[in-house]
Amino acid sequence: MSARRLALSILNDIELHKSFAHIAAPAALSTSDLEARDKGLVTELVYGVLRNQLALDWLIDKFASRPVARIEPQLLNLLRLGVYQLVYLDKIPGHAAVDTSVDLAKEQFRPGVEKFVNAVLRSAARGREALPWPKRGRELTHYLSVFYSHPRWLVELWIDELGVETTEALLIADNKRPKVTLRANTIKTSPQALADLLRQAGIEAAADNICPEAIVPAGQNIPENIIADGLAYVQNSASIAVGHAIAPKKGESVIDFCAAPGGKATHLAQLMGDDGRVIAVDINASRLKLVEDNCRRLGVNIVKCVKGDATKSLSLPEVDHVLVDAPCSGLGVLARRPDSRWRKTAADIPRLAALQLGIVNNVAKHVKKGGTLTYSVCTISNAETYGVIEQFNSAHPDFRPKPVEIPGQTFAESPYARFWPHLHGTDGMFIAQWRRY
Ligand SMILES: C[S@@+](CC[C@H](N)C(=O)[O-])C[C@H]1O[C@@H](n2cnc3c(N)ncnc32)[C@H](O)[C@@H]1O
Incomplete structure (x- = not known):
């Protein structure tokens, strides 16, 4: 199964069964025979689409010939995947995002759906230099909610309690890919020995400036034995x-x-x-x-x-x-x-x-x-x-x-x-x- 198809099936699972992404995505990836790089792409796509869902739906609503509310959930997920790649991922060429989405539409939906997918994604690709976001000056809360893809009630709460500047900084931070931090289990090892072990596995590891036993590996792929053998605990x-x-x-x-x-x-x-x-x-x-x-x-x-x-x-x-x-x-x-x-x-x-x-x-x-x-x-x-x-x-x-x-x-x-x-x-x-x- 291709990375995009697997990403779509995880998104559908989360949507239809109300599964948690941090459980559904690793479970699906653990049984997949995709290479590590493609598994990384699946995680990027699934997490990126979920994080940016409100912003993506806003854009799809602008580019599609019918309102988002009238698009069936699995098809909407396919469109979200395509628009996410077009708008948020520089490394994927626009034509690849459109073509792979059209192929998925042919594979997974009734004949004709691929034309709708093609039309939405082509107009998104054309419009991506000047995306039709809500106007910031006209309605700030609405703009922040859509542009940073957070529920409106939450943006309202934070503006009320923390002010606009802190709210916007938090919204930006929420949309960054989070780092994984390992707590070295000093009952079994030391932070230095843990960092050395990671480096031996080809993973750069940095000390953390908040807690002495915390180590921050570059990337998300931690060798399984480090966790299984109790040398570390994943903890912020x-x-x-x-x-x-x-x-x-x-x-x-x-x-x-x-x-x-x-x-x-x-x-x-x-x-x-x-x-x-x-x-x-x-x-x-x-x-x-x-x-x-x-x-x-x-x-x-x-x-x-x-x-x-x-x-x-x-x-x-x-x-x-x-x-x-x-x-x-x-x-x-x-x-x-x-x-x-x-x-x-x-x-x-x-x-x-x-x-x-x-x-x-x-x-x-x-x-x-x-x-x-x-x-x-x-x-x-x-x-x-x-x-x-x-x-x-x-x-x-x-x-x-x-x-x-x-x-x-x-x-x-x-x-x-x-x-x-x-x-x-x-x-x-x-x-x-x-x-x-
Ligand atoms: C934030 S989590 C705790 C995380 C944990 N301290 C850690 O560091 O791994 C909150 C926990 O509170 C538990 N909880 C919720 N209501 C509770 C209650 N009335 N009495 C005891 N535990 C409760 C939940 O089951 C959940 O495991």
């Missing part, structure tokens, strides 16, 4: 930084109340030299199984998994450090999850903020006097950050905000720490911390 630097903010010592005790799949729990164990106790709680049993699998792979022995709802009373001890890495709207990780921007709604935010507050209010009692409570979310909305924190503060006078300290970093919002996609090149992550008195 902003997420690794949460562990450094907690900085647990050997022999201490920690409860991670929203632990699956275990990125932060296993990092905390690693920082403790696998000596002490980490209780990993999660409401979802199958996700909790991932924590167990990851611990086994990484050689982590001190993590004990407990299935539980962190909004309810759980029979767990008081510990030195409690972490709530809460379920959130994930607006800080849109670059890594190209389809996720289309799955979210404005209504998710107040619902999740209420859940976050319910969790953090309920689990605070498990922090020993003198111990720390850490709250982190990989999102960018006031309700899920300051909203939750302010309500927690007024209900818990025995908890005082503690400035989040991450070596080498200063934060404009101290005592809180915030990583921004457009400023740090990481996931968006908000971290707050308290000490109990």
